[in-house]
Amino acid sequence: MTDAQNSTGLSIFSPPEGAPALFSYTLHLADTALILGQRNSEWCGHGPVLEQDIAITNISLDLLGQSRNFYQYAAALYNDFSTQEKEQVNHYIPRLWKAYNREINEDDLAFLRDENQYLNLLLTELPKGDWAQTILRELFISAFQFYQYSQLQNISDAALAAIAEKSIKEVTYHVRWSSEWVIRLGDGTAESNRRLQQALTELWPYTGELFIPASYEMQLIKKGFGTDVRSIKNNWLKKVEAVFTEATLSFPSGGGREGASWYQQGGKEGQHTEYMGYLLAEMQYLQKTFPNVVW
Amino acid sequence: MRMPVLNAETIFDDKINAEIRIEPKDWMPEKYRQTLIRQISQHAHSEIVGMLPEGNWITRAPSLKRKQILLAKVQDEAGHGLYLYSAAETLGISRDEMIEQLHSGKAKYSSIFNYPTLTWADIGAIGWLVDGAAIMNQVPLCRASYGPYSRAMIRVCKEESFHQRQGFEILLVLCQGTEDQKKMAQDALNRWWWPSLMMFGPHDSDSMHSEQSMKWKIKRFSNDELRQRFVDMIAEQAKVLDLTLPDADLKWNEVRSHYDFGKINWEEFWNVVNGNGPCNKQRLEARKNAWNDGAWVREAAAAHAEKRAIRNTVKVA
Ligand SMILES: [Fe+2]
Ligand SMILES: [Fe+2]
Numbered sequence: 001m002t003d004a005q006n007s008t009g010l011s012i013f014s015p016p017e018g019a020p021a022l023f024s025y026t027l028h029l030a031d032t033a034l035i036l037g038q039r040n041s042e043w044c045g046h047g048p049v050l051e052q053d054i055a056i057t058n059i060s061l062d063l064l065g066q067s068r069n070f071y072q073y074a075a076a077l078y079n080d081f082s083t084q085e086k087e088q089v090n091h092y093i094p095r096l097w098k099a100y101n102r103e104i105n106e107d108d109l110a111f112l113r114d115e116n117q118y119l120n121l122l123l124t125e126l127p128k129g130d131w132a133q134t135i136l137r138e139l140f141i142s143a144f145q146f147y148q149y150s151q152l153q154n155i156s157d158a159a160l161a162a163i164a165e166k167s168i169k170e171v172t173y174h175v176r177w178s179s180e181w182v183i184r185l186g187d188g189t190a191e192s193n194r195r196l197q198q199a200l201t202e203l204w205p206y207t208g209e210l211f212i213p214a215s216y217e218m219q220l221i222k223k224g225f226g227t228d229v230r231s232i233k234n235n236w237l238k239k240v241e242a243v244f245t246e247a248t249l250s251f252p253s254g255g256g257r258e259g260a261s262w263y264q265q266g267g268k269e270g271q272h273t274e275y276m277g278y279l280l281a282e283m284q285y286l287q288k289t290f291p292n293v294v295w
Numbered sequence: 296m297r298m299p300v301l302n303a304e305t306i307f308d309d310k311i312n313a314e315i316r317i318e319p320k321d322w323m324p325e326k327y328r329q330t331l332i333r334q335i336s337q338h339a340h341s342e343i344v345g346m347l348p349e350g351n352w353i354t355r356a357p358s359l360k361r362k363q364i365l366l367a368k369v370q371d372e373a374g375h376g377l378y379l380y381s382a383a384e385t386l387g388i389s390r391d392e393m394i395e396q397l398h399s400g401k402a403k404y405s406s407i408f409n410y411p412t413l414t415w416a417d418i419g420a421i422g423w424l425v426d427g428a429a430i431m432n433q434v435p436l437c438r439a440s441y442g443p444y445s446r447a448m449i450r451v452c453k454e455e456s457f458h459q460r461q462g463f464e465i466l467l468v469l470c471q472g473t474e475d476q477k478k479m480a481q482d483a484l485n486r487w488w489w490p491s492l493m494m495f496g497p498h499d500s501d502s503m504h505s506e507q508s509m510k511w512k513i514k515r516f517s518n519d520e521l522r523q524r525f526v527d528m529i530a531e532q533a534k535v536l537d538l539t540l541p542d543a544d545l546k547w548n549e550v551r552s553h554y555d556f557g558k559i560n561w562e563e564f565w566n567v568v569n570g571n572g573p574c575n576k577q578r579l580e581a582r583k584n585a586w587n588d589g590a591w592v593r594e595a596a597a598a599h600a601e602k603r604a605i606r607n608t609v610k611v612a
Contacts, residue, residue, distance in 0.1 A: 044369050045350035048589025057370040068359050107358045131592045188595025286357035293473050295357040
């Protein structure tokens, strides 16, 4: 199959050639949503005030729902793959599942892979930290997802476009909620401002990765897939800058438009932080202890 | 003109007798107010502390679907806490004061939450038994004489019945699963059964607050009546699960048309109430930590709101 042309004259993505890359990319979207949802869910029952305990749990629930949609789509793609296509993504397929002799499903993908098979952004796996770290990360990721999903809504892959369209309503709320909190903490007291500034120093080095396409993203871009994280950096920065201004927050040296001299990266290709192994050990414990049972 | 107190009391009594709800602005006996504050705040605290044992399994839930259901359930309990704190606030006590009473040990919460959740099956057992017992206790409270309380309970009860079904379903899947899973379910039932019977409180003959509460129509049925209904319901549902209730004396009594059941270990109950349960210390500490660690966040939010209000006034002027 060759690339088709759509009515705008742009070449549009057409499986099956790019299908393995589409699968990996879908896993990346799923993993990012799941791992952030997992981290945010650690607040449930421990929030600073009841209303916000409920709010952060809502966001976890949205992210978890998004991840399920992405995993289910990834599983469907994989189950329909030819032997050759399966071979091409074999390095992301969990070893345990291979002994199950049945189709792969969302839980196999979410719970059974090895650490280096997860493709989430590093930012999502960092510990939840204090409230300042949690809400600043939420702003960074939700603003990113907002622009990412906005692009995805318009791609020719109907399934991903539909998930993006549904998710963007949720993400719009996440951006609003986290922006309001960043402003509140920045403007609030000397201590809240200090903690927020501290969170910024810690999280900023992980924001570069958001805008660097992974290998599978590059393959899709070449095929005219219709989304490119490089093209959303500007909008993202504008949004973050606007919130920071209201929050009287200043970029760490080397932050902002001129960019940092060094960014942490690797999550999107399976190279994670030391935090990731513990997160997975906890999350995967039952699925790995009792393989292939119904829960 | 001042209304004589005697007259106000008569109006109050008449309303109670006529099943007319008492509302926040109505006159009420001080003891009625205090009883309600104690009961509603204790109930609110139970919802909030109750988030902890189940919250213990959120990050370890065995599937995405189960994680979603559990997270939503624990979040519901936070919502119940909110409704109930609001209902109690209509009686002239602030949420902060109530939380202070919880942390100082002056206010209690349901003792059941001082037991540990050791396996995934405990999440099923809690939904089935603990939410099940809560429903038994709470459905009659939907008709409690104090308006804001009864309205809060109506909202709460709707969600509790979902929780019970979800808990039962967790156990059903385990019981239809592998031998290991079934064992896990039976083990959870063994540990949660007796504590859940204790949730109905002491026998009627030993209950301190019951009689007056019945007269005021805050309470409608006695502890023992509700406990019996619960046993009758669970004994039947356990058959569907093919699980055994850990009570050798449990058997159907044709004459009473109820299940007979064994003696409750009240010594254990009072020990857990008085702080000696397996998790009393951890539960209270977790609540205090959340509150203390969140202090700077609440202060920042208040400071920001104040600054904004001033900025807006300046703008208007
Ligand atoms: Fe509840
Ligand atoms: Fe409940």
